[in-house]
Amino acid sequence: MPPILELRGITKRFPGVLANDHIDLTLNQGEIHALLGENGAGKSTLMNVLYGLYHPDEGEILIRDKPAHITGPRDAIAQGIGMVHQHFMLIPVFTVTENVMLGDESITNGVVLDRKKVAQEIRDLSVRYGLEVNPDLYIKDLSVGIQQRVEIIKLLYRKADILILDEPTAVLTPQEADDLFQVLRNLKAQGNSIIFITHKLREVLELADRITVLRLGKVVGSADPKSTNSAELARMMVGRSVILSVDKAPAQPKEVVLKVEHLTVRDPRAGDAVNDISFEVRAGEVLGIAGVQGNGQTELAQALTGLRAVESGRVTILGHDTTHATPRQLFELDVAHVPEDRQQDGLVLSFPVEDNLVLNEYYRPPFAQGISLNFKEIERAAAERLKEYDIRTPSIFVKTANLSGGNQQKVIVAREFTGPIKLLIASQPTRGLDVGSIEYIHNRIIEKRDAGTAVLLISNELDEIMSLSDRIAVMYKGRIIDTVNAAEATKEALGLLMAGVQQDAAHAPEISPELKTEMQDEIA
Amino acid sequence: MTQATATSIPPATLAPAPRANVWRSILDTLTIPVLAIFTALVASGLIIAFTAPTVLELLPTFFQQPGVVLGTMWNTVITAYLALFQGAFGDWGAILQAVQTWSSTGDATELWRALRDPFESLVAATPYIFTGLAVAVGFKGGLFNIGVEGQLFAGAIASAWLGFAIDGLPWFIHLPLALFGGIAAGAVWAGIAGLLKATRGVNEVINTIMLNYIMFLLTDWLLSDGGPLRGSAGAPRTPEIYPTAYLPRLLPDPVRFHWGFFLAIGAVFFVYWFLWKTTIGFEVRTVGASPTAAKYAGIAVGRVIVLTMALSGSLAGLGGANELLGLNHYMVAAFSPGYGFDAIALALLGKSNPFGVLASALLFGALRNGATRMQSVASVPVDIISVMQAMIIAFIAAPEIVRWIYRLRAPAQQEREVFARGWGG
Ligand SMILES: Nc1ncnc2c1ncn2[C@@H]1O[C@H](COP(=O)(O)OP(=O)(O)OP(=O)(O)O)[C@@H](O)[C@H]1O
Ligand SMILES: [Mg+2]
Numbered sequence: 001m002p003p004i005l006e007l008r009g010i011t012k013r014f015p016g017v018l019a020n021d022h023i024d025l026t027l028n029q030g031e032i033h034a035l036l037g038e039n040g041a042g043k044s045t046l047m048n049v050l051y052g053l054y055h056p057d058e059g060e061i062l063i064r065d066k067p068a069h070i071t072g073p074r075d076a077i078a079q080g081i082g083m084v085h086q087h088f089m090l091i092p093v094f095t096v097t098e099n100v101m102l103g104d105e106s107i108t109n110g111v112v113l114d115r116k117k118v119a120q121e122i123r124d125l126s127v128r129y130g131l132e133v134n135p136d137l138y139i140k141d142l143s144v145g146i147q148q149r150v151e152i153i154k155l156l157y158r159k160a161d162i163l164i165l166d167e168p169t170a171v172l173t174p175q176e177a178d179d180l181f182q183v184l185r186n187l188k189a190q191g192n193s194i195i196f197i198t199h200k201l202r203e204v205l206e207l208a209d210r211i212t213v214l215r216l217g218k219v220v221g222s223a224d225p226k227s228t229n230s231a232e233l234a235r236m237m238v239g240r241s242v243i244l245s246v247d248k249a250p251a252q253p254k255e256v257v258l259k260v261e262h263l264t265v266r267d268p269r270a271g272d273a274v275n276d277i278s279f280e281v282r283a284g285e286v287l288g289i290a291g292v293q294g295n296g297q298t299e300l301a302q303a304l305t306g307l308r309a310v311e312s313g314r315v316t317i318l319g320h321d322t323t324h325a326t327p328r329q330l331f332e333l334d335v336a337h338v339p340e341d342r343q344q345d346g347l348v349l350s351f352p353v354e355d356n357l358v359l360n361e362y363y364r365p366p367f368a369q370g371i372s373l374n375f376k377e378i379e380r381a382a383a384e385r386l387k388e389y390d391i392r393t394p395s396i397f398v399k400t401a402n403l404s405g406g407n408q409q410k411v412i413v414a415r416e417f418t419g420p421i422k423l424l425i426a427s428q429p430t431r432g433l434d435v436g437s438i439e440y441i442h443n444r445i446i447e448k449r450d451a452g453t454a455v456l457l458i459s460n461e462l463d464e465i466m467s468l469s470d471r472i473a474v475m476y477k478g479r480i481i482d483t484v485n486a487a488e489a490t491k492e493a494l495g496l497l498m499a500g501v502q503q504d505a506a507h508a509p510e511i512s513p514e515l516k517t518e519m520q521d522e523i524a
Numbered sequence: 525m526t527q528a529t530a531t532s533i534p535p536a537t538l539a540p541a542p543r544a545n546v547w548r549s550i551l552d553t554l555t556i557p558v559l560a561i562f563t564a565l566v567a568s569g570l571i572i573a574f575t576a577p578t579v580l581e582l583l584p585t586f587f588q589q590p591g592v593v594l595g596t597m598w599n600t601v602i603t604a605y606l607a608l609f610q611g612a613f614g615d616w617g618a619i620l621q622a623v624q625t626w627s628s629t630g631d632a633t634e635l636w637r638a639l640r641d642p643f644e645s646l647v648a649a650t651p652y653i654f655t656g657l658a659v660a661v662g663f664k665g666g667l668f669n670i671g672v673e674g675q676l677f678a679g680a681i682a683s684a685w686l687g688f689a690i691d692g693l694p695w696f697i698h699l700p701l702a703l704f705g706g707i708a709a710g711a712v713w714a715g716i717a718g719l720l721k722a723t724r725g726v727n728e729v730i731n732t733i734m735l736n737y738i739m740f741l742l743t744d745w746l747l748s749d750g751g752p753l754r755g756s757a758g759a760p761r762t763p764e765i766y767p768t769a770y771l772p773r774l775l776p777d778p779v780r781f782h783w784g785f786f787l788a789i790g791a792v793f794f795v796y797w798f799l800w801k802t803t804i805g806f807e808v809r810t811v812g813a814s815p816t817a818a819k820y821a822g823i824a825v826g827r828v829i830v831l832t833m834a835l836s837g838s839l840a841g842l843g844g845a846n847e848l849l850g851l852n853h854y855m856v857a858a859f860s861p862g863y864g865f866d867a868i869a870l871a872l873l874g875k876s877n878p879f880g881v882l883a884s885a886l887l888f889g890a891l892r893n894g895a896t897r898m899q900s901v902a903s904v905p906v907d908i909i910s911v912m913q914a915m916i917i918a919f920i921a922a923p924e925i926v927r928w929i930y931r932l933r934a935p936a937q938q939e940r941e942v943f944a945r946g947w948g949g
Pocket of ligand 2: 043044045404405406
């Protein structure tokens, strides 16, 4: 059987970058094809070419053995190609049905849009592929995982049978990712073909039928998931062997740097997002916060970093009361923060890379003298950070939006890790990074720890938490339900805690009776 | 070498390289505006051709004598545009002749009369520069200041009052005082809107519109019969200011060109320096580009909003003072034909860049000024200029139309921007 899709010699240049260099790729009917590669290897670019968002400089695309002329997403959709971008293109104040109809408002009952009919179709699709979603809910009320389902339904509704997913699991919880895999398997079973981009090798081995690896814009090889392993894939991607586990000496905790006492943070929609939490982080140790996303980790980090108001309780950093401190005051206390949402908080996408590399430090020497900016210094520091963190961009003057997703993340890490930091609050620090970069960032975090920085690490990746942390606190429904020693923690035990199951009741005298019954209900 | 791979180029080789491809990017930036202006000229030409009374008269006979009708159309448009350009940039035949008269007789009256038009274009451009900058500064800070017209009024009134109420000061004190009065009044008036936004979250679009109404009505009252600033003349206007507060003219009558133009040019450079070379400007632009990232970066977002509004208003206020101290020398409600509103279009046309604003203001000034002559010579209504300006803006705002007309491809940079979001890029 001929392949359903064939890319031949696709080349795409950007000023100073050859993002795709004569790439050949085939996709067979009914297969899941994983696309792997370093940050900046050209994966998103290639998919955007296929989806008609870029015009290739060279090369051709064949669909079902016929040359396809794709000049925009409209053509792509007409040919049965659908793409889910990493950040969803949904309108929060519209319902699921309205979002699905958007751009294809052909279904009317005479004059007005026939929402009922579309909603029914959505229900049919849900049942058929196991994509459970209520068509009448508003997008803004849905979790990330469900929003992603809506994106997939949108494609199926438009009759796409070639599906492209660009890093779909980067923002999902492991549970949501498993659900997504089930959906993808269903889709595959019904004859759809899928291209899947990810940096998580485990997922690739579990899900893919075929693997293609890109490096520096070229195809460097392909692999069969049945006969390969993570280490081999990592080597193929990065071009050297990657140590996938973190090597670290036992922590030597010193004085208390961050002290949190009875902290409560309110979310206007959901009540107490963080509920009476107390903990400490000492110099020279990593405290990991584990938990299923949405259990208050985001709000905790925001409250500690001055981005969200504290309702009650007290936060002390190195003896200073910082309960209501501004981000600038915290920065002056040498607190660094890798924010969870890099595009919203961490970067000004329309600014050049150099500006983002000094985004929180621009106002003081050597970057400023009085009120005048010292560009020489900014450029020097930016070039240095660029090199140190291997940020792939043709120059520091490129707009940050033009960097690949992983390289954007590296810009933030490079900025936050520079200088003498006493406390590092890192939320999802390696989200969207390739294995090589993750290795590098992990080593830097441990290096910081050993140099006496107190680290508060918040991550959805249990592996990351387990390999970096010295102690692990598990958050559930806005509370820390237990803190365990990382050396003794097991995945299973943490998993149970994350689900709210308290093994040792004597451990948690604070848990209220209602919460306990609630938890027991959940177990039952 | 750098083309060969997608690897990062070692920073060492970057250092000598200038900010990537300046000329290329300037060319890219100019393509659309130039084509937009050209297209608007052509389209307005068609409107002129089809609305001229002479043409309308002949139109029913089009099929009998198409040549004559088309000829008349052509002539109408050419006459109108010739008058427009002569009005805007001067009648160079007349100027050359005047130079001859002057060199042979020593009488320069003719020369200055002929030079009045081109200089008048600069005079007309001056308030546009100030108000355009005011809107642009707001845009850069993420604020839509629709209140520029009101702030212009505030500046004009303040400088008028300082100009006529204080006597006996030397010019080098009186003039700066009157100018600063205008700046302060504009800053305060706009600052109110900024303060409301920063502390109460009131949308600046709504409250600047409201402040406009308040300022217009306040002006009416101040100038009304028995009002506090009413002069002795029979009309609703203030007394004349003392000559010590005049922005001096630079050339003999009837050329009205005055120092205000150079103030405006100074303001352009100031705004450029402020926005791109200072830490406060960096804060303004950061708040404008991403308030959430600004907060994260430790910027006091509320304070920056107030400051941005105040700066925007001070430029508008200076514009008002400039008109008053340079041209009118007394305050009347009708002193502005809506500079503050045209300024919004102008800032869009100039892409909120101070030099872009300068170029657009010079264009608008020239068109406005040329239109007067076009009306008197070719009896084409001045309003056609508003149509033309509107079309230029529309084409700039929707570059796809221009690209489609001229079959241009979107530049790769822009291709990217549309969707370059998300973790996956
Ligand atoms: N408009 C642009 N200008 C300059 N460089 C660009 C532009 N668009 C993309 N690039 C570059 O092209 C290369 C490939 O980017 P792409 O987004 O395809 O990477 P990716 O493989 O998806 O990486 P990631 O895993 O980090 O998402 C990167 O070096 C990126 O900086
Ligand atoms: Mg990508």
